[in-house]
Amino acid sequence: MQLPVSAPLLPMLAKLVGSIPAGDGWIFEPKWDGFRTIVFRDREEILIQSRDGKSLNRYFPELVDTLLRGLPEQCVLDGEVVIASDRGLDFDSLQLRIHPAASRIKLLAKQTPASVVFFDLLCAGEDDLREQPFEERRKRLESLLKPAAPSIYITPMTQDPSIALDWFSRFEGAGLDGVMAKPIGGVYQPDKRVMLKLKHERDCDCVVAGFRWHKNGLGTAIGSLLLGLYDEAGELQHVGVCASFTMDKRKELVSYLAPYRDDALADHPWANWASSQAAGAGKRMPGAQSRWSQGKELSWEPLRIELVSEVVYEHMQGDRFRHMALFRRWRSDKRPMDCTYAQLEVAPPQELMEIFPHGG
Incomplete structure (x- = not known):
């Protein structure tokens, strides 16, 4: 791939906190319970990279096709692979995908298709956006993926702490893990715990x-x-x-x-x-x-x-x-x-x- 941002790239991480941070300057998002991924696309090439830098392509063949249809020709995005059911997010079904048999993976891809929820944009075309403030990256992400293709989503966001706390309590039953807090002006720092996460306990x-x-x-x-x-x-x-x-x-x-x-x-x-x-x-x-x-x-x-x-x-x-x-x-x-x-x-x-x- 010939992109300004090269694989493998370790994702930016979060440290655990006990409460929503006070003051302005934060963007809040629901915390997803899935497989963290950084997705690279360069024309006809797709790489669904895991948190530790490995390829997830063979385990989610339906996402490869979806991303080729729904993403711009050159981009790098940070997100989470999830499987949703009528009971909420299904992490058990997600784990079943890590299987040695291609035939089994193909069957599961039809029975329980996966989706990707994106929450950051690291590269668009020839632009490396990692040094841009997160607020700007978020705006570019919304512009890039609007309207989103089926199985491709943008995570909700708010700057209102009361809405974030409402998400924290209401969305747990859907399998969401908690709430993320990200500095509005933060740059993207791979493998650094610069975000905050509030989890249920x-x-x-x-x-x-x-x-x-x-x-x-x-x-x-x-x-x-x-x-x-x-x-x-x-x-x-x-x-x-x-x-x-x-x-x-x-x-x-x-x-x-x-x-x-x-x-x-x-x-x-x-x-x-x-x-x-x-x-x-x-x-x-x-x-x-x-x-x-x-x-x-x-x-x-x-x-x-x-x-x-x-x-x-x-x-x-x-x-x-x-x-x-x-x-x-x-x-x-x-x-x-x-x-x-x-x-x-x-x-x-x-x-x-x-x-x-x-x-x-």
């Missing part, structure tokens, strides 16, 4: 049913705690992990958890997943390899079902935490059987067309 009491050793401390440091919640049938379901500990805390946890390892597998509800064969055939269970694990060591150690911890999570993806939870404290005052899905706050779905009333 909730707490939950979970059963700690097992753990994994730290990759650099096998037998001497804890890597992550395996979390569970009881469903309506009384079965303990694996909902995710928490792993944000200092190395000192990881070592301390070894002795803390030691008494709960004795005879832990005898009546463990996940005993059937303990063997490597069962784990490999399981569905998102402890120790189960998948194409997302990339060969990482995922073997786990069971704990007696006696420990409860309070954790912080952002939101649910189906019946699991979408992202890794954060450990807050032990709850010795709570029974494991009281750790159920009923305690979770579930945001009602919000129609995506509320966000894109004129979308294709």
Whole structure:
């Protein structure tokens, strides 16, 4: 490709904040929950680049055709690949696209076609726009993609903090992750955390049913705690992990958890997943390899079902935490059987067309 902005290019990043920034000088956008992408087009060539600089073209063949039809002949844009359903954004369907079989990808492309939501313009024709203020890049983006082709969208924006807070609460049910805040006059800085993001945060009491050793401390440091919640049938379901500990805390946890390892597998509800064969055939269970694990060591150690911890999570993806939870404290005052899905706050779905009333 012969463009003023060359691939690979790492996207500009954001740092987490606890509230909407005060004062003028900010542009707010919904935070999308998909695959971050930088799209390069040079005439008949399209590159859908992932966050880490790799090509996503083979996984989203329908987007290659869409972008060739809907984008100007020479441009570079920053955005997010998403899949929308009648329940909102579907990250599970998005993950299924990263598959080794081309025939499977082709089938999924027809069944659950993807879209791209753009929120920045880095290059238009021969103009490198990265040193232009974001406000100007946004205006050029709106001019470039108006009217947008089907499956190509521009993210909503506002300079009104009250509208941003309304998005933060209303659009969660559609699968949006929170709100972004970007400096009006900011230039584009690849791989730098110069934007701000406000994300949802909730707490939950979970059963700690097992753990994994730290990759650099096998037998001497804890890597992550395996979390569970009881469903309506009384079965303990694996909902995710928490792993944000200092190395000192990881070592301390070894002795803390030691008494709960004795005879832990005898009546463990996940005993059937303990063997490597069962784990490999399981569905998102402890120790189960998948194409997302990339060969990482995922073997786990069971704990007696006696420990409860309070954790912080952002939101649910189906019946699991979408992202890794954060450990807050032990709850010795709570029974494991009281750790159920009923305690979770579930945001009602919000129609995506509320966000894109004129979308294709």
